[in-house]
Amino acid sequence: MNFQLITTTAFCATSLCLPLCGVTLLNSSFESSTGSPTSMVGGGEQWAASNNGIDNWTITLDGVERFQPASFGLGPAPDGDWVLDLAYFTSASGGGVSQIVAATPSEAFTLEFSASTARSSGRDGTAEIELLIDDVLVRTISLSNPLATMDWQNFSEVITPTSANTKIEFRNSQNANLHFAYLDGVSVVPEPSSAILSVIGLLALLRRKRS
Numbered sequence: 001m002n003f004q005l006i007t008t009t010a011f012c013a014t015s016l017c018l019p020l021c022g023v024t025l026l027n028s029s030f031e032s033s034t035g036s037p038t039s040m041v042g043g044g045e046q047w048a049a050s051n052n053g054i055d056n057w058t059i060t061l062d063g064v065e066r067f068q069p070a071s072f073g074l075g076p077a078p079d080g081d082w083v084l085d086l087a088y089f090t091s092a093s094g095g096g097v098s099q100i101v102a103a104t105p106s107e108a109f110t111l112e113f114s115a116s117t118a119r120s121s122g123r124d125g126t127a128e129i130e131l132l133i134d135d136v137l138v139r140t141i142s143l144s145n146p147l148a149t150m151d152w153q154n155f156s157e158v159i160t161p162t163s164a165n166t167k168i169e170f171r172n173s174q175n176a177n178l179h180f181a182y183l184d185g186v187s188v189v190p191e192p193s194s195a196i197l198s199v200i201g202l203l204a205l206l207r208r209k210r211s
Contacts, residue, residue: 058097078185113183134162
């Protein structure tokens with residue numbers, strides 16, 4: 001078979017498969033919301049669990065706070081202007097958000113996100129953010145920051161879905177009077193599919209034979 005034809009075919013298959021095989025997570029930086037928050041406290045939007053007004057996300061446990069850190073002198077958000085505090089205002093059991101994404105079973109993807117905490121307003125500068133996939137705890141992020149300003153860290157986790165609809169949930173189960181648990185910039189990156197990897201391997205083999 002003609003090498004140029006193989007190359008062209010492989011390129012087309014790869015370029016078409018990447019967007020189609022990827023997992024799409026919407027409103028990844030919590031910029032979009034509809035309706036009104038449950039209440040406003042100190043300039044932050046309080047969204048109780050019964051108020052799913054942050055677009056594309058379901059609010060879990062007691063609720064979450066959405067705010068713009070730059071307006072509080074806490075520094076910029078990692079992505080966009082808004083961030084969430086999963087340690088819901090004055091809650092003893094915390095809060096969280098979840099989103100169900102369409103996925104291909106056994107086709108892995110990488111989940112990326114940013115998290116932070118701060119030591120101020122009576123909070124001790126530590127926090128834990130739990131990552132759950134389909135209601136199963138897969139990772140607990142332990143955060144520590146002695147500063148009153150945000151110190152963002154980037155995290156990633158490879159997820160292998162077991163169903164066509166995969167639930168991604170972030171939550172904090174601590175006393176919100178003692179902790180801040182900030183979350184932002186949640187995104188998914190598709191892993192190369194087995195078909196694409198096979199094509200790449202074939203191309204590498206053909207190149208070696210031609211050299």
